[in-house]
Amino acid sequence: MSTTGRGLHGRVLDTLGPEITAGEYPPGSVLRTDELAQRFDVSRSVMREVVRVLESMHLVESRRRVGVTVLPACEWNVYDPQVIRWRLAGADRPRQLRSLTVLRSAVEPVAAGLAARNATAEQCAELTECALGMVAHSRGHQLEGYLFHDMAFHRVILTASGNEMFARLGDVVAEVLAGRTHHDVMFEDPDPAAVTLHVQVAEAVRERDAARAEELTRQITVGALQELDILAP
Amino acid sequence: MSTTGRGLHGRVLDTLGPEITAGEYPPGSVLRTDELAQRFDVSRSVMREVVRVLESMHLVESRRRVGVTVLPACEWNVYDPQVIRWRLAGADRPRQLRSLTVLRSAVEPVAAGLAARNATAEQCAELTECALGMVAHSRGHQLEGYLFHDMAFHRVILTASGNEMFARLGDVVAEVLAGRTHHDVMFEDPDPAAVTLHVQVAEAVRERDAARAEELTRQITVGALQELDILAP
DNA sequence: GTGACATATAAGTCTGACTTTTTGTTCCCG
DNA sequence: CGGGAACAAAAAGTCAGACTTATATGTCAC
Known part of the structure; x- marks a missing residue:
């Protein structure tokens, strides 16, 4: 049913995206690319692509020396079909x-x-x-x-x-x-x-x-x- | 004025995105990641991230052995603020x-x-x-x-x-x-x-x-x- | 013509090294 | 004691190269 799922990148996105939109990480939480890569057992390249996509949805913001910061819900691109799907599937x-x-x-x-x-x-x-x-x-x-x-x-x-x-x-x-x-x-x-x-x-x-x-x-x-x-x- | 621009990745996106939304590549056109990387003089890693973001906006679709295909305008995420900006700046x-x-x-x-x-x-x-x-x-x-x-x-x-x-x-x-x-x-x-x-x-x-x-x-x-x-x- | 098979191609993935920016600390001087 | 400048560390950003995988396409036998 999911549009993504294609490739390693999509699978990670389909796990991390819903977690964020479900509010599992409070706004301001910082994630580290390396840790995420470890957690999902993928390379940093793949993880970086995932973060970039999440960033384009305004779910997170990536800043040097800080990490990947989860943005408050009021910033999210709530018209993104992907985001809508994730939220409809969540809590x-x-x-x-x-x-x-x-x-x-x-x-x-x-x-x-x-x-x-x-x-x-x-x-x-x-x-x-x-x-x-x-x-x-x-x-x-x-x-x-x-x-x-x-x-x-x-x-x-x-x-x-x-x-x-x-x-x-x-x-x-x-x-x-x-x-x-x-x-x-x-x-x-x-x-x-x-x-x-x-x-x-x-x-x-x-x-x-x-x-x-x-x-x-x-x-x-x-x-x-x-x-x-x-x-x- | 542009939200992006931060980093090499953003600059490439701010060039390629407007080109696509302006219709410079007719739907079905095929771009190759390597060629794009050469054109913008960036590494493939960066180019891949750009393509991933464009893909998440449904501007393009990336398929193995084929390349990066430009999608018809009816597929675009027209509510994405970035896409709206690009189109408002274009023709x-x-x-x-x-x-x-x-x-x-x-x-x-x-x-x-x-x-x-x-x-x-x-x-x-x-x-x-x-x-x-x-x-x-x-x-x-x-x-x-x-x-x-x-x-x-x-x-x-x-x-x-x-x-x-x-x-x-x-x-x-x-x-x-x-x-x-x-x-x-x-x-x-x-x-x-x-x-x-x-x-x-x-x-x-x-x-x-x-x-x-x-x-x-x-x-x-x-x-x-x-x-x-x-x-x- | 149709099916199976081989091949070439371009994306996908991984790794490791290096750069750059930013933050937080330290330390010196006023 | 306070403030500012220099410094060090941390994390993302970038790059290059090698390897893997899926798949479109062409080839050949039947």
Whole structure:
């Protein structure tokens, strides 16, 4: 499942990265390259490459004569897909899931509005197909099938918006949806109201009704917020 | 101004990174580590570290027996601050500025709404201070002073939202604002309506009026979109 | 044409020596 | 006793060279 893992370098990264993002080393902790190399039984060259990557993610800072300093969480590149994966796999998964869901609630309605303006005929077709797939798998505990179409639906919306920044959130949204289905308790079938909303969004986009697409998507994301008890009192 | 630059490694990165994000190597182009090391007159160790970082940004992919392949732009980690800086400094700066402004238009209103709920007393004070600073520098070509307070204002809003994903967009928004002031032609003083809106947002946040803060901020971002001729017909 | 095999290639890894920067200490002088 | 300059140590940074490994590609037999 991990993108990395390729090569010795990736394996070390996949161990050390999650440790840092999990907060195992308090901010300001100093690691020494040599010690790390010993610990993972790799050469300093490999270890240096790992540190450089962690540095580019702003997880650590390497300074001469000092060592590799762990940076506070507020410095991290929290949009790095790798970092997101590590954090979703770690202890503060719930917190991360909330942050991302709030981000979704901001981005997806606007993206849907843009999609209504910019979507190609093919994308409109994909969208309706996904929505129908969701309907088809919405009853009888076909959670995996439902999830599959749900992820595809939101990915198409984000891509069809025509904005590259939105498009790149497709993976993130997919991972949030997957997290909801797999980890959090998901006894029942999905909310019928949500399913209907997706169908209606597909409709609105097809009919180029930007305002309606935006409003309907906003309702979807409000539902997602409510699921996590993020209310608007 | 550049975060990197520290060390030989950073200098090479600051040359090669912009070249790639500027599209100088078409997607699929193959670079060889040895040749790059020769070109920049550095050892392979250093060059390997650079490649690893570029790889972690999904700008390139390194495969045995093939070389370092440049990836298509749709794969890039466009949220990486480094990548954003490189692209803003390069040829497709206008395109990047548009993407980011659309992102702002989605995120900032929601962030303002959250800020109205979560801002501390201190943050409310900072906010009014920034707004007043904008007013004070809004006439007589005091563009730099205006920009300073504008950047601070939006950074406080994003931080006060309490959402880490929003908070990390502070730098990006600041760079967009700076770009608008410095590069794009900015003959006249800022729009008085925009200045008023900022003051009102500060008010709304102080009064915990989330809906109003959100709506007012939406008006600010609509103004930013219009400046770039991104309309809603 | 298809499959197995050989080969060349470029990345990946390791090692050891050397350089450079920075920090903390020491020591001298005011 | 205090402050500043010289010094020493520590850790990252850099380099060069040898070796390993995966893999794309070409070759040959069937």
